[in-house]
Amino acid sequence: MRLLTHNMLSSNIKGVTNGFPLRIEVEKMVEKEVELNMDFLKNMFAKVEWRALVEASRSMGYSELPDEADSSMLDSDEFLRKFHHALLELHLEEGALVCPETGRKFPVNKGIPNMLLHEDEV
Template sequence: MKLLTHNMLECRIKGIENRYPFVIEASQVDTVEQDFDPDFLRHMYPRLEWPALKAAADSLGVTGLPTSVSEDMLEDEEFLKVFHHALLEVVLIEGFLVCPESGRKFPVSKGIPNLLLNEDEV
């Protein structure tokens, strides 16, 4: 699972307020090379929660992402390459997604997160 997908997930347990983003507990992370495409990055940026991407990257030891992003940075190739790597090339293979409020852990196995809830959680 890429950090782009992580950016789109939230904990759906009932009765909590702080459900986003998941904290990542990683036991295996891979790097997969992807074609660099600035146009894709510029179009994805407005749909992302930047602080969540930054926090996820930090937690996996992926460095270089700024705390915030300005318009002109989206024209800066050096920045875009770091953004590209964090968003698309870092892949969580094994670990857990942890709800920031309840601490409920959702397993990630062979790159696939299982977000199914138990009956008493919905």
């Protein structure tokens, strides 16, 4: 699972008001290279939750993203490369996504998070 997918997922447990972002627990991560698409990144920059991406990439062991970012940075190739790498090339393979409010863990196996809820959580 890429961090772009992580960036849009929230804890969906009944009663949870602030389920975003899910904390990441990493048992195994992999890196897969993909071609950089500048227009896509510029478009995504306006949509992603930057803080969540920074924290997620740090928990995956990648700490090159700056704490704060604004759209003027998109002119820098170096910044684009880092953004690209964090957003699309880091994959959580094994581990868990953790609800920030309740601590409930959603397991991730073979890169697939299981966000199914128990009956009493719906």
